[in-house]
Amino acid sequence: MSNSTSNMPSTTQRLPPQSHQTAYVLPLFLRRLMTNRLAVISLIGVILLILIAAFGPMVYTASPITPDYKAINQSPSAEHWLGTDNLGRDTLARLIYGLRVSLIVAFYVELLNISLGATLGLLAGYFGGLLDVIVTRIADILFAFPGLLLAILVAATFGPAVTEQFGGIGRLLLVTGSLSLVSWPLMARLVRSQTLSIKEQEFVTAARSLGATDSRIMLTYILPNVAGIILVSSTLDIASVVVNEAVLSLLGLGIQPPDPSIGKMITDATPFLDANPLQVLFPSLALMLIVLSVSFLGDGLRDATDPQSLM
Amino acid sequence: MTRVILRRLFSLPFVILSITIITFLVGYLAPGDPILSMMGSRRDPVTYERLRHLYGLDLPWYEQYVDYASGLLQGDLGLSYRYQGRPVWDLIGNGVFVSVQLGLAALILSLAIGIPVGLWSAIRQNSLWDRAGMTTMLTLYAVPSFVLIPILRWINYQFYIHGLPSLPQAGWGRPEHWVMPVFVLSAASMGYIARLTRVSMLEVLKQDYLRTARAKGLRNRRIRWNHAFRNALIPVVTVVSPSIAFLVTGTFVVETLFSIPGIGYLSVQSIAQRDYPVIQSTTVLLAVAVLLMNLVTDLLYMLLDPRIRVEA
Numbered sequence: 001m002s003n004s005t006s007n008m009p010s011t012t013q014r015l016p017p018q019s020h021q022t023a024y025v026l027p028l029f030l031r032r033l034m035t036n037r038l039a040v041i042s043l044i045g046v047i048l049l050i051l052i053a054a055f056g057p058m059v060y061t062a063s064p065i066t067p068d069y070k071a072i073n074q075s076p077s078a079e080h081w082l083g084t085d086n087l088g089r090d091t092l093a094r095l096i097y098g099l100r101v102s103l104i105v106a107f108y109v110e111l112l113n114i115s116l117g118a119t120l121g122l123l124a125g126y127f128g129g130l131l132d133v134i135v136t137r138i139a140d141i142l143f144a145f146p147g148l149l150l151a152i153l154v155a156a157t158f159g160p161a162v163t164e165q166f167g168g169i170g171r172l173l174l175v176t177g178s179l180s181l182v183s184w185p186l187m188a189r190l191v192r193s194q195t196l197s198i199k200e201q202e203f204v205t206a207a208r209s210l211g212a213t214d215s216r217i218m219l220t221y222i223l224p225n226v227a228g229i230i231l232v233s234s235t236l237d238i239a240s241v242v243v244n245e246a247v248l249s250l251l252g253l254g255i256q257p258p259d260p261s262i263g264k265m266i267t268d269a270t271p272f273l274d275a276n277p278l279q280v281l282f283p284s285l286a287l288m289l290i291v292l293s294v295s296f297l298g299d300g301l302r303d304a305t306d307p308q309s310l311m
Numbered sequence: 312m313t314r315v316i317l318r319r320l321f322s323l324p325f326v327i328l329s330i331t332i333i334t335f336l337v338g339y340l341a342p343g344d345p346i347l348s349m350m351g352s353r354r355d356p357v358t359y360e361r362l363r364h365l366y367g368l369d370l371p372w373y374e375q376y377v378d379y380a381s382g383l384l385q386g387d388l389g390l391s392y393r394y395q396g397r398p399v400w401d402l403i404g405n406g407v408f409v410s411v412q413l414g415l416a417a418l419i420l421s422l423a424i425g426i427p428v429g430l431w432s433a434i435r436q437n438s439l440w441d442r443a444g445m446t447t448m449l450t451l452y453a454v455p456s457f458v459l460i461p462i463l464r465w466i467n468y469q470f471y472i473h474g475l476p477s478l479p480q481a482g483w484g485r486p487e488h489w490v491m492p493v494f495v496l497s498a499a500s501m502g503y504i505a506r507l508t509r510v511s512m513l514e515v516l517k518q519d520y521l522r523t524a525r526a527k528g529l530r531n532r533r534i535r536w537n538h539a540f541r542n543a544l545i546p547v548v549t550v551v552s553p554s555i556a557f558l559v560t561g562t563f564v565v566e567t568l569f570s571i572p573g574i575g576y577l578s579v580q581s582i583a584q585r586d587y588p589v590i591q592s593t594t595v596l597l598a599v600a601v602l603l604m605n606l607v608t609d610l611l612y613m614l615l616d617p618r619i620r621v622e623a
Contacts, residue, residue, distance in 0.1 A: 141329040145594070146601040147560035153337055153594045156582040161342035243455050247564055250457055251579050263457060267568060270461045274468050280461040287458065295453075 029228075032304040039300020045293035053100040062090035064097040065258045073276040082282050085265070086272050091279060094260035095286055101261050102290060105176050106241045110234040112180040117187030118230050124188070125195025126218055135192070139185035147182075148244055154178040155253040168259055175254045179244050183237055190233055194226045228305030236298035239291045246287060262287050315613065319606060330598045331383060335376050338591045345392045348585060366390055383595065393586035402589055403577050407596065409483065410566070410573035414558050416489065417496035421554060425501045426547065429508025433543075434535060436513060445506065452502025456495050456564045463491055483571045492569045496561045500554035507550050512543040548612045552605045559597050 033039055062080065068088035076083045082091040124135035142150065155178040162170040198204065199222060207221050246263025248254035255261035262283045269279035346362045347354070363369045367378050382389060388399040428448060432441040451459075464480060471477035482488050515521070516539055524534045566576035574593050581589035 141326065141333065144326050144330055144602055145333075145598050146556040148563070149559055149594055149597055150333075152563065153334065153590055156578075156590050157337050157341040157587050159582075160585060165342075246455065246457065247560065251563055251567060252583060253579075266457055266461065270464065270568070273461055273465050274472075277461075277465055280465075284458045284461065288454070291453070291455075 029304050033300055036300040036303060038296050039304070042293040042296035042300065045289065046297055049099060049290060049293070050103060052096060053103050056096035056099075057093070060092055060096065062093040064089065064093040064260050073272060073279070075276070075278065083276070083278055085269060085279050086276075089258075091265075091282055094265060095262070095283060098260040098262040098265055098283065099286060099290070101172065101255055101259070102242045102245055102287075104172065105179065105245045106238045108173075108176040109180045109183060109241045110238060112176070113184050113187045113234055113237065114230060116180070117184030118191045118226070120184075121188035121191030122195050122218060122222065122226065125192035126199055126214070126222065132192075135188060139188050142181065142185045145182070148247060151178040151182050151244065151248065152251065152253060154181060155248055159253055163256060168256070171254070171256055175245060175248055179241055179248070182244075183241065187230070187233060187237070190229055191226050194229050195222055198222050198225050228301075232298055232302045232305060235294060235301055239294045239298070242287065242290050242294070316610060319609065323602070323606065326602060327599055328380075330602075331380055331595060332376070334591050334594050334598075335379050338587055339372055339375065341587055345585075345587070348392075362395070365396060366392075388592035388595075389588045391581075391586055391588055393581065393584045393589075399588050399592045402581070402586075403574050403592065406572055406574040406577040409571060410562055410575060413489075413492060413496060413566070413571065413573055414555075414562060416493045417558055417561075418500070418551075418554065420493055421497035421501035421504055422551075424497075425504030426508050426544070429505040430512055430540065430543070432505070432509045433512035433516065441509075445509065448502040448505040450502070451498040452506065454498070456498065456561050457568065459495050459498055460491075460565075460568050463495065467491070481568075481570045483569075488569075488571075492565050492571060496558060496565045499557045499561065500550075503554060503557070504547060504550050508543065508547050511546045512539060515539045515543045518542075545612070545616050548608055548615060551608045552601075555601050555604050559601060 033043075060081070066089070068084065068090075070088065071080065071084050072088045073086055074080055074084040074088075080090050080092070082095065085091055085094070120135045124132040145153075155174060158174055159171065162174045166173075199217075204217060204221055207217055212221070242262075245254055246261065246266070248263075249261035250263040250267040255264065257264065265283040266280055266287070269276070269283070273280055346359055346366065346368065350359065350362070360369070367375055370378070379389060386400075388403075391397045391399050391402055394402070425448070428444050432444045435441050454462075467477050467480070478487050478490050479485075521534060521538055524538050525531075529538075562573060563575035563579060565571070566573040567579050570576065574596070578590045578593040581587075
């Protein structure tokens, strides 16, 4: 019901179609998201994590890398808010930088997923034919590698040379690239199947009979309808990307020491579990916080963008 | 149905071929000269050429691939870079055996716990048992293995300092070494299987034929086990494939963190020594093994579910 009333003005005021989409659908979907308490809390959590990663080092100035051998495995104190690790490095500072790494990797992986996976999926679904065959085949082949296997292979083989040539930034990009190698096929597949069903609908036929070009149909008629799926699946995918980055780093294939990564922090502190369990607890909690808030936000977005739950 | 099976069997070689091509290309494109780094400071052109020839690196890339692929067909995984002239199989052969044991144990454990927990939760829907069981299973599914391991170790350590029976922290060989790694490795798929079994059983319990069975006066037990259970298990067969994918990534983490000399641990170690043929072989072996297991589960699914058989 609320849907029909909110769409009403667009017909009476004769707004152009584009402003119809931005002015009415977007607030509706945001309004629906705001009614989901868990999603709102998660959204606040995600924003907070981003703020901490961006501005944390300005407020909390301890070095994440310099060891202090006089302060090893300390408990939380005024000087070291979350204590220190087995080399006397400040845990909170390392966590903030580790969070930065996680979020940057997640951001770039999703950027690649959307620009490569979603675009290829849209084009393949819309045009079909040879392009579709090629995209689907490549996705199938990449799917044949179970789990993180392909990412492990690529990160392992190119890792040392990339680090020698480009240092830490290069390594970060390699981790990003190898992780998106295992996640873009899924995005392409999702967008493709959604495009396949949308392009058969009447409004697309109507647009085509009015003389709309392929690019116009894709951008103004199909894209808004797959945007929800892209948004939801890339949000949910962030959770697995964060965990996968941690796995690569703890296997020694991701972020290289002494640069902090949350996954490496957990496993590095595990041997000192008896002396200082907090050093395992804090990064584990941080990781679970990211994963849970992103997952709940993704679920909330799915409910908010799902047209079937509009009724 | 035979057509579907034949099509699957027919496409299998092509998928395996693509797996080997990709794996080969990654190794081929790897920067740096493996022979130079193998020789270290003792560089002399004669040995260099001899080694290049031994490893087949003096051939053009397509001949290298043909060599590599025909080697694979004969079960030859190639030569190690780190240990001159030693076949990769010598290095990881035992590891394959260890990993298969570990993976099978984890798969069996996740099915043996996941299915009963899921069934009971469905039968006692919304009871305390259902909520507690499903919360536990969701936690096991959501908590990554490298977070689960410190938690278990901490609990184990508390047992140890209080003089209670405790498990070894790491290592491989004795039966007590198995407990923690197998549990951690099975955790994610256990949670996944339990939740899916519950959903599937609930779906079946709603069906009309169960109401008919009840109306006929059949006992609850008989309805559950003879009518519902068997049908609820069919979709569970399909989860085995994603579970195996969980196991593959898990193998690397669990073996590395528990120092278990399986294929994952050995290949991570070989990466540190820049022995790329090992990780290449591991990738091919794992990918093909998973592919074959997926094929088996799909065929099993078709065999179990008459609806699919008819549609196909």
